[in-house]
Amino acid sequence: MSLPSDIAFILDPARPVLTHARSMQAETGVLPHAHPRGQLLWAKQGVLRVTSEQAVWVVPSTHGVWIPGNCNHQVSCETLVETRNLYIDPTYPVRDQDTQVVMVAMTALMREIVLRLNDSPKCSGDASTARLGLVAIDELNSLSAADLSLPAGTDPRLRRIISHMVSHPDTRHILGELASLAGASVRTLERLFKSETGLTFRQWRTRFKLMNALEALDRGESSTAVAYTVGYKSTSSFVAAFKAEFGYTPQVHARRL
Amino acid sequence: MSLPSDIAFILDPARPVLTHARSMQAETGVLPHAHPRGQLLWAKQGVLRVTSEQAVWVVPSTHGVWIPGNCNHQVSCETLVETRNLYIDPTYPVRDQDTQVVMVAMTALMREIVLRLNDSPKCSGDASTARLGLVAIDELNSLSAADLSLPAGTDPRLRRIISHMVSHPDTRHILGELASLAGASVRTLERLFKSETGLTFRQWRTRFKLMNALEALDRGESSTAVAYTVGYKSTSSFVAAFKAEFGYTPQVHARRL
DNA sequence: CAATAAATAGCGATAATGCGACAATGTCGC
DNA sequence: GCGACATTGTCGCATTATCGCTATTTATTG
Structure with a gap:
């Protein structure tokens, strides 16, 4: 963990929209901090964990996080991240x-x-970049809050389980096995998921898989490939789960892109 | 073929950027016409054939066509097109x-x-759409011309063939031989070239040779030398192909440099 | 146009999960 | 030491998502 050494540039009052790109190793992060500028945090690659005062999310590249100005927040990386x-x-x-x-x-x-x-x-202060910045603000305003968010919780046992699942997304995770990993009983974990994330373990796991699936579909993978890479043992069960959640099938989704 | 019945709306002076979406069947088209507005013609799906007074292009979805205001143009569809x-x-x-x-x-x-x-x-006259329109114009201005493009496609079989041709530019490539290299039938490759690059195999091969030729001519090589280094077996066939594509002969081109 | 592969849908069986009830253990204040 | 309260684990039972399989539809290929 490190304190961001480059907060300073965020204060440049001359430019309404600033950018910052960074490559971060897994397990690294940024300590809690806040700044007057609002921030759209996004990883084009990898999985982030973002902690605010209210909640914690696991964030894949299909999603981003809007941090209003002066809101305290903390970021860490579940995987290698861009x-x-x-x-x-x-x-x-x-x-x-x-x-x-x-x-x-x-x-x-x-x-x-x-x-x-x-x-x-x-440092490009040219007019076209400025116009693009304005459009960025427009689009930012119209982004809808994620309908499929992945709240993460803070309990250490829960974190151990979630980080394990994030680093093994293609496995079929059984609560009983995860329990020994976390050092808590199945019943306790059920309770933890419900109280910390608001979701039951099954709901959480399904969302996790489907968010991974969205990412893979965006990359153009086939339904069959996606089903296996996100941990289903058969294509049909993946398609069924996908449709149950979104109301349409994986390929219908892919064609919309 | 049909005359566009909806040119009228193009004349709306209140909006700087107008849009038009249309689904067109294969083999259909729009008769030659012109309008005061400049037009960016693009198919998000399918392959277009665009004819201006100067040239004809085959346009896959990786490319678009900029038609300046009052330029006469004609469009037809090679495939089902959006x-x-x-x-x-x-x-x-x-x-x-x-x-x-x-x-x-x-x-x-x-x-x-x-x-x-x-x-x-x-009819959305809202400010954010207007701003996006301005950015569209910026981006349009920065798009680079690609009059002799060589679209590569993404299919692995196609890529294998193209990379093979690129590494043997002086050979006369036959689709039948390339087929065994790619592990697909001749018919499939024909389809792949058409759907992925917008060009038939022969068109693609000709362009490829001529692009190599331009490079060689720029280096000051003679027509005879160039003909052999890009895979023609006679100077005359090379000169003929060059003139058919560009409208002038290799040495006329060389003198312009 | 026929053959093949991929995507989707259907279904019975079953292991995994959700959850209420209750007991055991730990924590805190006094 | 004791009561109030929170946390955790055990058990039983109802619920269900997933598996494994087959069938059907759709897209691709020769």
Whole structure:
């Protein structure tokens, strides 16, 4: 864990939208801190764990996290991660409805905008980059809070289990086996999942798998491949679970991209 | 073929950027016409054939076509096609360097912008759509012309063949021989070339040779030498192919440098 | 157009889970 | 030492997601 040494640049008042890209190793992170600028935190690669005062989320690359200005937050990496951030000047009206940290679903447009802004030379004060920044703010405002978030909890036993699952996404995890790993009984873990994340273990596991599935589908993998890489033993059960959650089948989703 | 019945809406002077989406059957098309607005013609799905007064292009979804205002053009569909167009008010400074129809390489950002603009309700005069329109114009201006593009495709079999051709540029490649290399039938490869690159195998091969030829000519080689180094067995057939593609002979091109 | 592969849907069997009830143990204040 | 309260584990039973399989539909290939 490290304190961010580069908070300073966030304060540049001349530019409404700033970017920051960084590559982070697994298990590393940034200690709790806050800054006046609002921040869109996103990893184009890897899985983040974001902790606010209210909640903790596990965040794959299909999603991002909006951190309003002056909101305390902490970030750590479940895996090797490539972050691409946006920092918005507080004088701009961004997501006024959100007073707290919130997980959002990234759109394809938002992804491309963030990538482009991060690729533009830092000091580029040119007009077209500025216009793109304005659109970034528009899009940021229209991002909807994630309908499929993955709350993480703080209990050490729970964290051990979740980090184990994140690092073995292709396995079929059984609560009984995880219990010995966590040093707690199955019943206690059931209670922990419910109280800390609001979800039962099964719900949590299903969401976890389906979020991984969304990522793989975005990359263009087949339903069969996805089913196995996210830990189902048969394609049909994956398709069934997917449809039960979203209302449409995996390939219908893929075609929408 | 049909005359576009909906040119009228293109004339709306109130909006700098208009959109038009349409689904077209294979073998259908639009008769030659022109309009004051500049147009970015793009198919998110399928292969277009665009004819201007200067040239004809085959356009897969990786590319688009910029049609300056009042330029005569004609469109037909090689396959089932989903077009997503942008029409830009002529008072905006868009690609002033282009006086003629030009094929451009789409960027991921441009794709998403066009899709978003097309999805926005037609009559949405809201500010954020307007800002996105401005960015569309910026991005449009920065798209690079690709008049002799060599789209590569993503299919692994296709890639194997292309990489083989690239590493043996001086050979006369026969599809039948390449087929065994790729592990697919000749018919499948024909389909792959068409669907992934928008070109038939022969078109692709010719372009490939001619691009190599341009490079060699730039180095000052003679027509005879170039003909052999890019895989033609006679100078005359090379000169003929070159003239068919560009409209002038190799040495005329060389003298222009 | 026929053959093949991939995606989806259906279904019975079953192991895994959810959860209420209750007992055991730990924590805290006094 | 004792009561109040929270945490944890054990047991039983109802519920269900997933498996393993087959069938059907859809897309791709020769």
